[in-house]
Amino acid sequence: MTNLYEQAWPLIRAVAAANRAGDQIENGALFAFDGEKLTPAATRAARPILRYDQGWRSLLDASDERQVCLDMYLPLLAARPAPPLVLAQLGQSLDGFIATASGHSHFVTGPTSIVHLHCLRALSDCVIVGAGTVAADNPRLTTRLVDGPNPVRVVLDPKLRLPLTRGVFRDGEAPTLRVRARGVPLPSELESANVQELEVATLGGQLDLPALLGELRSRGLRTILVEGGGVTVSAFLAAGLIDRMHIVVAPFVIGEGRPGLRIPSAAQLQDCVRPPPRVYALGGDILFDCDMRSHSAAESVAPIIRRVL
CATH class of the missing domain: 3.40.430.10 (Dihydrofolate Reductase, subunit A)
Structure with a gap:
């Protein structure tokens, strides 16, 4: 449980929270993660780790230990409004x-x-x-x-x-x-x-x-x-x-x-x-x-x- 809970799960929860906020997310939007919530990656100082294109896509390296969990859970997290x-x-x-x-x-x-x-x-x-x-x-x-x-x-x-x-x-x-x-x-x-x-x-x-x-x-x-x-x-x-x-x-x-x-x-x-x-x-x-x-x-x-x- 340690890898999922301590590394990937906070990021997955942040995506879920962004979805539940009810705001429409624009296609092509890039997001960084500050350890608690997603933030727009508008500058080079904020390294984007997620992209939204009709659904969430990870920008993490394949070697990142969080990647496999994002691969499994992100398909369940379509930003709203979206089909049920x-x-x-x-x-x-x-x-x-x-x-x-x-x-x-x-x-x-x-x-x-x-x-x-x-x-x-x-x-x-x-x-x-x-x-x-x-x-x-x-x-x-x-x-x-x-x-x-x-x-x-x-x-x-x-x-x-x-x-x-x-x-x-x-x-x-x-x-x-x-x-x-x-x-x-x-x-x-x-x-x-x-x-x-x-x-x-x-x-x-x-x-x-x-x-x-x-x-x-x-x-x-x-x-x-x-x-x-x-x-x-x-x-x-x-x-x-x-x-x-x-x-x-x-x-x-x-x-x-x-x-x-x-x-x-x-x-x-x-x-x-x-x-x-x-x-x-x-x-x-x-x-x-x-x-x-x-x-x-x-x-x-x-x-x-x-x-x-």
Whole structure:
């Protein structure tokens, strides 16, 4: 964690803060970094280390230890106004499971990958999880392992099966939005001052996910992290709503358990989803960073594993 936190993370946080300020950043703008915030690099005295051209680009030398982290996180930080971003994250075993058959999942991935997940939360406006994940893991969905703001927590609970005893509904650590199917009544025992309520229409018995994203964006939540579990991430993937996906693979075999991604299968392999990946080492785990909107061939990506921590 030392390299990321002490060297690269303050710079990444500064970029995120510049984005959230809401000011439009001109193409071609150069920025220096004073250790706390980005400053315009208008003079030679301020060495530019970032350039903005429809997105952030690092000007650091390849030998700079911060470069690999910027390479991974800058694509998630488009200056506003910009199209919203839906990022999905999932950690799984070599054989594609996110938990044992009994539901035990603490932790499939290693501690470095958990820090990375907290970084993703800090760079996101909100984090989405399904009711199954909250029931099984009772997650806090905060950024307690890194410096950065907690995202709004969005819990998909269409039929209101979760009790208020779950931590996200009680701890008050971050704004929490509970999403239920339109028409499902809210009983008085589930009312809480710590929870905002949102009703969303259903399609085929499932939440209308495009409508949900529209509601979140209307609330100013534009960078959206879909964190889990496998059913929820798979639903967004099957609906074609994911822009970028981080899949972390841990080097062990569960044998049988709760699956990660499951979407309808294409008849031919050439018709399967094949996003070009960038590959990173997170401790003992391997991260596949997949651009789901890219039309480049997967084979065109240099097969280099870059170590982040």
